[in-house]
Amino acid sequence: MNNQNHSCGYCKADDSRILYPASDVFGNDFTINHCNLCKAFFLSPRPSNELLAKAYDDSYYGKKDEKFEGLVEKFISYFRNNRAKRLSKYLPTGAKVLDIGCGNGKFLQSLLRIKSYELFGIEMEGNSAKRAARIKEIKLKIGALSKDDFNENSLDAVCLFHVFEHLTEPKETLQLLSGIIKKDGILMISIPNIDSFQSRIFKGKWLHLDPPRHLLFFTPTDLNNLLKEYGFELIHQKHFITEQNPYGMVQSILNCFTKKREVLYEALKGNTEYAKDYSSLNLQLQKLFFLATLPFFMGTDLIASMFKKGATVEFTFKKI
Numbered sequence: 001m002n003n004q005n006h007s008c009g010y011c012k013a014d015d016s017r018i019l020y021p022a023s024d025v026f027g028n029d030f031t032i033n034h035c036n037l038c039k040a041f042f043l044s045p046r047p048s049n050e051l052l053a054k055a056y057d058d059s060y061y062g063k064k065d066e067k068f069e070g071l072v073e074k075f076i077s078y079f080r081n082n083r084a085k086r087l088s089k090y091l092p093t094g095a096k097v098l099d100i101g102c103g104n105g106k107f108l109q110s111l112l113r114i115k116s117y118e119l120f121g122i123e124m125e126g127n128s129a130k131r132a133a134r135i136k137e138i139k140l141k142i143g144a145l146s147k148d149d150f151n152e153n154s155l156d157a158v159c160l161f162h163v164f165e166h167l168t169e170p171k172e173t174l175q176l177l178s179g180i181i182k183k184d185g186i187l188m189i190s191i192p193n194i195d196s197f198q199s200r201i202f203k204g205k206w207l208h209l210d211p212p213r214h215l216l217f218f219t220p221t222d223l224n225n226l227l228k229e230y231g232f233e234l235i236h237q238k239h240f241i242t243e244q245n246p247y248g249m250v251q252s253i254l255n256c257f258t259k260k261r262e263v264l265y266e267a268l269k270g271n272t273e274y275a276k277d278y279s280s281l282n283l284q285l286q287k288l289f290f291l292a293t294l295p296f297f298m299g300t301d302l303i304a305s306m307f308k309k310g311a312t313v314e315f316t317f318k319k320i
């Protein structure tokens with residue numbers, strides 16, 4: 001473990017407690033630690049840049065035109081449109097909206113079906129960014145948010161959907177966001193809930209832990225407190241997230257029975273290379289388990305959400 005960086009993924013302090021082990025999709029061993037200073041949960045040691053580059057290669061975004069196969073993509077687009085409606089109700093026509101980690105740009109595109117907006121997207125280089133670049137209404141930056149990208153108080157809304165946990169410099173990002181979002185502007189952010197029932201049950205096998213890509217986590221309460229320090233007030237939180245949470249249950253259970261993690265998830269993305277150790281019968285059985293149990297896990301997710309213990313959470317904050 002020499003020369004490995006075990007410092008906190010948020011505050012960078014080296015004062016944490018090891019909670020449980022977690023192996024990544026390549027078989028590397030990590031632990032999930034809890035920072036004694038800022039209360040972040042983080043992946044330890046910090047993955048190297050080489051490992052992260054490998055984890056975000058083309059197979060991560062799906063090799064075909066869509067990230068997922070047809071039916072799954074339709075399912076996702078239904079929920080993406082609903083998310084666009086939730087944001088849109090806070091925004092005037094012509095509002096400036098930035099989606100950080102905009103993927104293929106489809107969320108921004110679904111906003112346009114509701115009203116006209118000025119749209120900005122940021123995405124890392126790769127297939128997703130290439131797809132987003134084809135949407136002419138989006139001003140796309142390939143790379144990461146930096147301080148010269150936007151003027152102070154210039155944006156009406158910023159979205160970070162399942163992006164915060166990937167950030168190598170989360171603190172700097174929050175500082176930037178606090179400057180560029182206007183007063184009364186909106187910050188919509190969704191994260192895996194490390195305080196969820198799923199996380200507590202499955203620990204290192206939990207789907208939404210997603211090592212080595214997910215570097216840090218906060219409980220909903222701690223994230224809320226953190227964002228207060230940056231001038232944001234929580235106006236809405238949603239724990240019942242059908243496009244993410246029931247599948248988290250399915251895949252986490254499967255992860256307890258397969259040597260590699262996330263085999264079905266990768267197979268659904270069309271990553272046949274990753275799933276090649278598994279026979280087609282095995283994969284069909286995993287798919288069958290998924291389809292047969294999904295309605296049941298939608299039910300359990302509804303119960304979890306009532307306790308604010310949903311596997312992923314969407315927060316809407318207002319800049320004050």
Ligand SMILES: [Zn+2]
Nearest residue numbers: 008011035038
């Ligand atoms: Zn910390």
